[in-house]
Amino acid sequence: MDMEFSPEDLAFQQEVRDFIAENYPAELRGKQDEGEELSKEDFLVWHKILHKKGWIAPAWPVEYGGTGWTPTQRFIWSEETARADCIRLMPFGLAMVGPVIYTFGTPEQKAHFLPRILSGEDWWCQGYSEPGSGSDLASLRTAAVPDGDDYIVNGQKTWTTLAQHADWGFFLVRTDKDAKQQEGISFLLIDMKSPGITVRPIITLGGEHEVNEVWLEDVRVPQSQRVYEENKGWTCAKFLLAHERTGIAGVAASKRGIEKVKAIARTELDGDKPLLANAFFKRKVADLEVDLAALEFTELRSLAGPNANRGPGPESSLLKIKGSEIQQRLTELTLEAVGHYGAPYFRGFGEGDNEHPIGPDYAHRAAPTYFNTRKTTIYGGSNEIQRNIIAKMVLGL
Amino acid sequence: MDFTYTETQDMIRDTLARFLGDTYDFETRQKFINSDSGRDPAIWTALAQELGMLGAPFAEEHGGLGGGALENAIVMEELGKVIGIEPYLPTVVIAGGALKAVGGAQADAFIPEIIAGNAIIAFAYAEPQGRYDLANLRTTAKKDGAGYVLNGHKGVVYAAPWATHLLVTARTGGNQRDRDGVSLFLIDANLPGIVRRDYPTVDGNRASEIYFENVAIPADALLGGEGAGLPLIEQVVDEATVAVCAEATGVMQKLHEGTLEYTQQRKQFGVPIAKFQVLQHRMVDMFMEVEQARSMTIMGTLKLGLPANERMAAVSAAKAKVARGANFVGQNAIQTHGGIGITQELAIGHYFKRSTMIESQFGSADHHMDRYERIALAD
Numbered sequence: 159m160d161m162e163f164s165p166e167d168l169a170f171q172q173e174v175r176d177f178i179a180e181n182y183p184a185e186l187r188g189k190q191d192e193g194e195e196l197s198k199e200d201f202l203v204w205h206k207i208l209h210k211k212g213w214i215a216p217a218w219p220v221e222y223g224g225t226g227w228t229p230t231q232r233f234i235w236s237e238e239t240a241r242a243d244c245i246r247l248m249p250f251g252l253a254m255v256g257p258v259i260y261t262f263g264t265p266e267q268k269a270h271f272l273p274r275i276l277s278g279e280d281w282w283c284q285g286y287s288e289p290g291s292g293s294d295l296a297s298l299r300t301a302a303v304p305d306g307d308d309y310i311v312n313g314q315k316t317w318t319t320l321a322q323h324a325d326w327g328f329f330l331v332r333t334d335k336d337a338k339q340q341e342g343i344s345f346l347l348i349d350m351k352s353p354g355i356t357v358r359p360i361i362t363l364g365g366e367h368e369v370n371e372v373w374l375e376d377v378r379v380p381q382s383q384r385v386y387e388e389n390k391g392w393t394c395a396k397f398l399l400a401h402e403r404t405g406i407a408g409v410a411a412s413k414r415g416i417e418k419v420k421a422i423a424r425t426e427l428d429g430d431k432p433l434l435a436n437a438f439f440k441r442k443v444a445d446l447e448v449d450l451a452a453l454e455f456t457e458l459r460s461l462a463g464p465n466a467n468r469g470p471g472p473e474s475s476l477l478k479i480k481g482s483e484i485q486q487r488l489t490e491l492t493l494e495a496v497g498h499y500g501a502p503y504f505r506g507f508g509e510g511d512n513e514h515p516i517g518p519d520y521a522h523r524a525a526p527t528y529f530n531t532r533k534t535t536i537y538g539g540s541n542e543i544q545r546n547i548i549a550k551m552v553l554g555l
Numbered sequence: 556m557d558f559t560y561t562e563t564q565d566m567i568r569d570t571l572a573r574f575l576g577d578t579y580d581f582e583t584r585q586k587f588i589n590s591d592s593g594r595d596p597a598i599w600t601a602l603a604q605e606l607g608m609l610g611a612p613f614a615e616e617h618g619g620l621g622g623g624a625l626e627n628a629i630v631m632e633e634l635g636k637v638i639g640i641e642p643y644l645p646t647v648v649i650a651g652g653a654l655k656a657v658g659g660a661q662a663d664a665f666i667p668e669i670i671a672g673n674a675i676i677a678f679a680y681a682e683p684q685g686r687y688d689l690a691n692l693r694t695t696a697k698k699d700g701a702g703y704v705l706n707g708h709k710g711v712v713y714a715a716p717w718a719t720h721l722l723v724t725a726r727t728g729g730n731q732r733d734r735d736g737v738s739l740f741l742i743d744a745n746l747p748g749i750v751r752r753d754y755p756t757v758d759g760n761r762a763s764e765i766y767f768e769n770v771a772i773p774a775d776a777l778l779g780g781e782g783a784g785l786p787l788i789e790q791v792v793d794e795a796t797v798a799v800c801a802e803a804t805g806v807m808q809k810l811h812e813g814t815l816e817y818t819q820q821r822k823q824f825g826v827p828i829a830k831f832q833v834l835q836h837r838m839v840d841m842f843m844e845v846e847q848a849r850s851m852t853i854m855g856t857l858k859l860g861l862p863a864n865e866r867m868a869a870v871s872a873a874k875a876k877v878a879r880g881a882n883f884v885g886q887n888a889i890q891t892h893g894g895i896g897i898t899q900e901l902a903i904g905h906y907f908k909r910s911t912m913i914e915s916q917f918g919s920a921d922h923h924m925d926r927y928e929r930i931a932l933a934d
Contacts, residue, residue, distance in 0.1 A: 159564075159625055161556055161857050230556040420932070434932065444928045448872045455850035463558040476843050542836070549835040553815055553842060 167230050174238045181207050182244060190243060193504065193522035195366065198281065198323040204245055205278040214276050215252055222260045222268070223276045229462040240410035248320070250282035251275035255328040257401050258345065258394045262386040271347070283321040283350070285329035285372060288314060293543050296339040296392065300374060302331040302346060304381070309346065311377040321357045321370040324350045334389050345391035347383040364526030365505070399539055400474055407481035409454045415488045416447055422495045422520050433495055446487055453480045472551035475544035482534035482541060489528040496521035558853070563620070564629060567611060571633045574606055579637040581902040588640060593761040594717060599641055603672025609647055610670040613655070617666040624794060624856045628801035635805025638909050640760050642675050642714035648798045650676035650722045652791040653739060657778045665741065676741070677718035679709035679765055680788070687918040689724065689788050691732050694767065696725040696740060705770040715763035716753040718744045728782045739784040740776045758909040786863065793870040796917040797855035800877040803913045804848045806906050807881055810888040811841045813903045817892055834891060841887055844880035851876045868930040871923035878920040885910040
């Protein structure tokens with residue numbers, strides 16, 4: 159057991175640093191620094207640069223386009239991209255449906271969809287939650303009825319993140335009304351341009367259009383776009399959720415987030431001293447750092463420990479719970495740190511708008527981010543559901 | 556980067572777990588901790604001579620197994636699982652750690668004695684006024700001819716009633732809280748002028764108040780440089796602190812497992828109380844603290860070799876997290892057991908007592924958060 163980087167690891171670290179320095183788009187950096195919302199094109203520009211380099215899917219098996227990196231290299235990669243404030247990649251294709259397709263899909267599905275996920279040609283969205291099915295996901299009612307070689311799909315999905323950009327969606331649908339809940343669900347890939355699909359925005363607390371309702375009315379979907387067997391979609395769903403959970407521990411990003419909070423708290427004054435010299439504020443920052451170290455080493459144990467090759471198991475719920483709590487505390491500390499200037503509402507730059515927004519740059523998105531980040535303990539299976547999973551799967555209760 | 560154990564490390568863990576499983580069941584432990592001497596010396600002898608376990612962190616040329624801090628952590632975690640009172644921490648981790656650090660003739664003389672099980676060394680560092688400040692010393696060692704004369708009062712010296720030797724911190728110069736002027740001595744426990752008042756501790760160990768009254772000690776008892784001992788003391792106390800984190804991990808794991816087991820047997824309202832979601836979630840929170848304690852122990856152990864400031868920040872982060880986790884897991888284990896938890900009858904309460912003492916051993920969570928901030932969050 160050791161934490162050393164080998165000479166090869168150090169060389170890789172340098173390679174990654176150089177690559178980011180030379181290739182990360184300057185216009186993206188500018189928008190991020192100003193606290194602007196990012197467009198679909200913004201997200202795709204970095205995606206395409208990484209695809210060209212062959213580094214778009216480090217977690218995938220090499221045969222499907224993965225990088226074949228060791229756990230240490232993957233650790234270095236996430237550290238370095240976070241350190242350089244690179245935007246996060248959209249997880250819906252790369253971290254969610256991609257692994258489902260290469261694990262459960264047909265050769266045709268793999269050949270068609272995987273390269274398009276890697277290239278960024280298809281933007282994916284996730285059709286899981288429904289108005290009546292949140293934590294009790296298996297109660298979902300969106301129904302797919304066979305019709306020749308197709309299914310006819312009817313129902314409503316909600317909380318569909320960035321569906322307004324999506325080319326494709328992966329949907330959980332009911333294909334057997336009489337079976338036990340989990341046993342009547344199938345996993346369908348649906349073209350979002352199909353007739354009968356309507357996407358309606360839901361505006362969240364920070365003012366963002368991030369999530370949507372998706373209505374499906376007599377949408378015709380070829381049965382060849384079902385992944386895995388009919389009525390076995392829950393297997394894919396659970397597999398995907400376990401993958402999703404580890405990704406959202408977000409250790410490297412939270413480390414970078416703490417650096418930013420500290421920078422703010424060194425700038426903001428509390429009396430005649432920096433806010434960071436305030437004993438109460440400082441202790442909150444220190445507590446967060448300590449908890450993040452505990453999360454980091456828990457993740458490292460699972461990535462580079464004895465069970466490293468087993469894939470994410472139910473213990474990834476722990477990473478989700480602690481990771482999401484830390485992300486929330488981080489946004490809370492940031493909002494606390496900016497003081498008065500958390501209040502002005504920054505709508506982003508309009509056309510021809512060249513007036514500088516109110517307050518320091520680092521304050522513009524403090525409150526919206528705090529509001530928005532309440533989602534992390536709710537999505538991907540709420541933290542209460544994660545506790546149920548650990549109780550059942552790990553503790554055997 | 557690698558987070559797996561070697562085959563030898565797995566073997567140390569398995570061998571020790573099997574031995575302690577056979578020799579250290581709860582009833583047997585209660586019998587010997589309540590005996591006059593408070594221990595069963597045959598266990599220590601067997602650990603040394605049958606298992607070779609007291610050589611775990613020592614070099615092979617001294618007769619050890621060639622390990623280090625990770626091996627200490629493995630042994631301490633296993634001892635934690637049986638709330639073992641064997642003086643491995645002061646003898647092997649602390650005195651052994653100091654001897655390894657200074658090397659030379661003193662290491663050559665003492666380490667084989669430790670490995671053989673002949674030496675038990677208690678660590679006399681705390682003083683009534685000093686709290687967790689290792690430099691806050693009133694005990695003095697004054698130069699006298701070739702040797703020194705020791706005077707002072709050391710408090711709550713664990714394992715002192717059993718000790719053949721004492722590892723003592725004392726001032727050879729400077730003022731009460733100066734960093735300079737602190738020295739470390741390894742002395743015979745039965746020198747004239749050493750007065751002990753022995754007592755049991757709440758966690759099943761034995762300890763002493765020790766009074767040094769003009770104790771003459773030889774020059775070669777000094778470990779390291781005269782007056783320059785504090786960095787060495789800080790280093791071995793950091794090593795001891797993560798070893799205690801490892802022990803805590805074992806104790807916490809048993810508190811959690813015992814609680815899981817009990818809630819599946821205990822019925823109320825016609826069902827095992829483990830069926831109640833409010834208790835399930837509590838036990839999940841306990842589980843997460845145990846896992847994080849294990850992670851932080853590994854983190855602290857792996858960072859012991861870093862430069863002093865990084866080492867201290869890492870050890871303090873680990874101890875603070877583990878102390879809080881031990882508090883949470885211990886208190887909730889008792890709460891979940893209900894009335895039976897606060898009796899002496901079940902093992903759970905005895906694990907709770909040890910985990911509670913671990914919380915403040917070598918510094919409370921607050922103490923370590925202060926130290927962490929001084930290093931990691933300097934203005």
